[in-house]
Amino acid sequence: MIEIKNLRASVQGEAILKGLNLNIQAGEVHCIMGPNGSGKSTLAQVLAGRDTYEITAGSVSFKGQDLLEMAPHERACEGLFLAFQYPHEIPGVSGLQFLRASVNAVRKHRGQEELDAFDMMQQLKKAAAEVNIPFDELKRSVNEGFSGGEKKRNEMLQMALLEPCFVVLDEVDSGLDIDALKVVSDAVNRMRTPDRAFLLITHYQRLLNYIVPDKVHVLVDGRIAKSGGKELALELEDKGYAWVASHAAAE
Amino acid sequence: MTELEALIEAGPDHLKQVRQEALAKFRAMGWPDAHEESYRFTRLRPFIAEHFETDAPEENEGGSSVSFLDEPITVRFENGRVIYPELPAGVRIQNWTDQNERVGHPIEEKSPFRLLNTALRSSGACLQIEGEPQLPIYLQFSAQGSSRATHPRVMLRLAEGAHAQLIEHFVSTPGKAFTNAVIDIELGANSSLQHILIVQDGAERYHFRDARIHQDTASHYSGTYFHLAGHQARHYLEVNLEGAHAETELNALLLAKGQEQAENQFTVRHIAPSCKSRQQVQSIVDESGHTVFTGKVIVGEDAPKTDAGQSNRNLLLSSTARADAMPQLEIYTDDVACRHGSTTGNLDPEALFYLMARGLSRQEARLMLIAAFAHEIAGRVRLPQLRNWVDDYITNRFGGSV
Ligand SMILES: Nc1ncnc2c1ncn2[C@@H]1O[C@H](COP(=O)(O)OP(=O)(O)O)[C@@H](O)[C@H]1O
Ligand SMILES: [Mg+2]
Numbered sequence: 001m002i003e004i005k006n007l008r009a010s011v012q013g014e015a016i017l018k019g020l021n022l023n024i025q026a027g028e029v030h031c032i033m034g035p036n037g038s039g040k041s042t043l044a045q046v047l048a049g050r051d052t053y054e055i056t057a058g059s060v061s062f063k064g065q066d067l068l069e070m071a072p073h074e075r076a077c078e079g080l081f082l083a084f085q086y087p088h089e090i091p092g093v094s095g096l097q098f099l100r101a102s103v104n105a106v107r108k109h110r111g112q113e114e115l116d117a118f119d120m121m122q123q124l125k126k127a128a129a130e131v132n133i134p135f136d137e138l139k140r141s142v143n144e145g146f147s148g149g150e151k152k153r154n155e156m157l158q159m160a161l162l163e164p165c166f167v168v169l170d171e172v173d174s175g176l177d178i179d180a181l182k183v184v185s186d187a188v189n190r191m192r193t194p195d196r197a198f199l200l201i202t203h204y205q206r207l208l209n210y211i212v213p214d215k216v217h218v219l220v221d222g223r224i225a226k227s228g229g230k231e232l233a234l235e236l237e238d239k240g241y242a243w244v245a246s247h248a249a250a251e
Numbered sequence: 252m253t254e255l256e257a258l259i260e261a262g263p264d265h266l267k268q269v270r271q272e273a274l275a276k277f278r279a280m281g282w283p284d285a286h287e288e289s290y291r292f293t294r295l296r297p298f299i300a301e302h303f304e305t306d307a308p309e310e311n312e313g314g315s316s317v318s319f320l321d322e323p324i325t326v327r328f329e330n331g332r333v334i335y336p337e338l339p340a341g342v343r344i345q346n347w348t349d350q351n352e353r354v355g356h357p358i359e360e361k362s363p364f365r366l367l368n369t370a371l372r373s374s375g376a377c378l379q380i381e382g383e384p385q386l387p388i389y390l391q392f393s394a395q396g397s398s399r400a401t402h403p404r405v406m407l408r409l410a411e412g413a414h415a416q417l418i419e420h421f422v423s424t425p426g427k428a429f430t431n432a433v434i435d436i437e438l439g440a441n442s443s444l445q446h447i448l449i450v451q452d453g454a455e456r457y458h459f460r461d462a463r464i465h466q467d468t469a470s471h472y473s474g475t476y477f478h479l480a481g482h483q484a485r486h487y488l489e490v491n492l493e494g495a496h497a498e499t500e501l502n503a504l505l506l507a508k509g510q511e512q513a514e515n516q517f518t519v520r521h522i523a524p525s526c527k528s529r530q531q532v533q534s535i536v537d538e539s540g541h542t543v544f545t546g547k548v549i550v551g552e553d554a555p556k557t558d559a560g561q562s563n564r565n566l567l568l569s570s571t572a573r574a575d576a577m578p579q580l581e582i583y584t585d586d587v588a589c590r591h592g593s594t595t596g597n598l599d600p601e602a603l604f605y606l607m608a609r610g611l612s613r614q615e616a617r618l619m620l621i622a623a624f625a626h627e628i629a630g631r632v633r634l635p636q637l638r639n640w641v642d643d644y645i646t647n648r649f650g651g652s653v
Binding site: 048049050051071072073075076077082084087088090091092093097098101102105106109142158162 | 599601602604605606607608609610611612613615616619620623624626627
């Protein structure tokens with residue numbers, strides 16, 4: 001699905017990603033853990049095409065295409081979905097208007113017919129119910145005045161509607177209580193199919209009790225310092241990130 | 252005798268004297284000086300260098316039909332003539348030639364544009380409204396042709412307790428031309444007016460406007476103004492809150508693209524106590540466009556418990572776009588609440604990225620954010636068709652730019 005080779009990225013001249021390698025196959029769920037500031041969100045944003053980051057070396061192949069050559073909306077239309085760590089508020093654009101435009105943009109790109117008003121409404125209603133968002137909430141401006149939990153559920157709603165094949169979830173668990181965490185992880189687990197891949201980014205092991213990954217990687221200072229199975233997350237919880245950092249330095 | 256004097260000579264007898272006085276005063280005063288504070292940003296020199304013929308009233312073909320209203324009471328001003336249908340009870344219209352009051356006293360007048368309008372006005376009407384006409388009153392000013400000046404003039408008076416909706420729509424053809432409009436509005440006690448102005452001028456038109464509103468006790472004025480297109484526009488507006496508990500709400504959206512300049516000069520005078528005023532002025536500026544907003548609030552010594560607010564937001568879409576904002580506050584009494592805020596900036600890059608990350612192209616994302624910004628003003632229009640018409644206009648106007 002996605003193959004990242006020797007990826008280096010910097011912001012304002014400062015290197016953040018320093019030669020990152022990662023390979024995710026269809027059907028797999030990978031998890032990246034790492035201390036604050038290690039570059040997790042930078043990786044997520046670079047994959048989605050945020051232009052504040054400068055790519056200084058490396059390549060990313062997505063379904064065999066050169067991802068780094070694609071505009072952000074082309075990546076989205078091709079099936080890459082980033083659930084943002086801090087979903088942005090967009091005053092004046094209603095949730096409904098936003099979802100309609102985005103669902104139809106993606107459908108058009110994929111050669112599907114645009115949904116008419118009735119079918120769209122049916123889909124939105126069903127998807128909103130699945131993530132516990134009252135339909136009327138969608139008439140409000142996108143994310144405006146939403147709580148942290150509401151914003152994350154809104155990201156899950158968009159994910160379900162856009163039917164991506166590769167999903168990056170950036171700290172989707174941060175600031176959630178147990179109920180919200182359950183809603184969010186159910187939304188992800190419902191999407192797990194053999195033709196989809198997921199990259200979970202998290203600071204805490206807790207999320208992995210709800211979404212069980214196939215592989216866990218530890219990101220330290222812009223590089224994958226250690227990779228392993230899901231038991232690596234427990235070991236990390238036990239020994240802390242410093243353990244991996246010293247381990248990596250020793251290598 | 253010059254052609255202007257000849258024009259006055261040919262007009263109605265009872266107006267000759269006031270028109271001649273106004274013309275004489277205009278000549279003595281001349282065009283404003285670019286050094287005058289209130290004309291600081293106005294591009295006067297190219298305008299003054301132009302030559303325009305003033306129209307005598309003449310026959311004209313019918314105006315365009317309206318697409319944003321069902322069946323308003325339509326009053327058309329076409330290069331000098333006023334045409335209107337049979338009127339419902341409570342609405343009276345007089346042609347300006349029949350009206351001999353409130354033409355303004357040239358002696359005291361300080362605005363050269365208003366003086367020129369008094370002297371040369373080519374068409375005008377005096378509307379009086381009682382009760383609550385069910386339909387909005389739609390004034391359509393359609394001017395055609397090049398190198399011509401039109402000086403339309405409207406007087407609107409709402410009787411005590413009357414409620415009405417007024418829509419003014421200026422639409423003109425491309426050629427180089429000059430509109431010099433004057434409107435005076437008097438709101439009786441407990442009356443209310445919803446007033447919408449749409450200026451949709453040709454690409455080379457100069458549009459100057461002088462609007463003055465007088466509000467009696469507990470009257471309510473709500474004005475929503477859209478300056479959509481035109482080479483240069485200057486909208487002078489003053490609201491005089493003369494009766495206690497009067498309220499006024501001014502909303503304006505200015506668009507400027509290419510070399511266009513659009514200017515709003517608003518003055519709200521709190522003369523009586525316990526009045527409330529709100530101003531919300533937004534502009535969208537692209538290419539080398541320029542917008543100016545001067546918002547002056549004067550709170551007189553007899554106006555305690557004044558509640559005044561002003562907000563100005565400008566969206567700049569290119570590095571050569573420019574917006575100037577000058578809030579001015581003069582307060583001569585205690586016990587007032589006055590707020591103002593002003594922001595100028597580009598489209599929010601985080602919002603753009605968020606929309607693009609959901610499949611919208613840069614162009615689509617930009618348009619969605621521009622439309623949302625414009626809708627903050629358009630959304631205040633209570634006539635749904637008109638509101639949608641403005642939304643669509645914005646989408647079309649900015650749909651082509653990347
Ligand atoms: N837009 C930006 N401008 C400046 N510095 C940034 C920007 N984005 C990230 N950084 C810096 O890059 C480093 C990694 O940040 P980030 O990727 O957000 O880490 P994480 O998500 O792992 O906590 C931090 O030192 C952060 O300050
Ligand atoms: Mg982060």
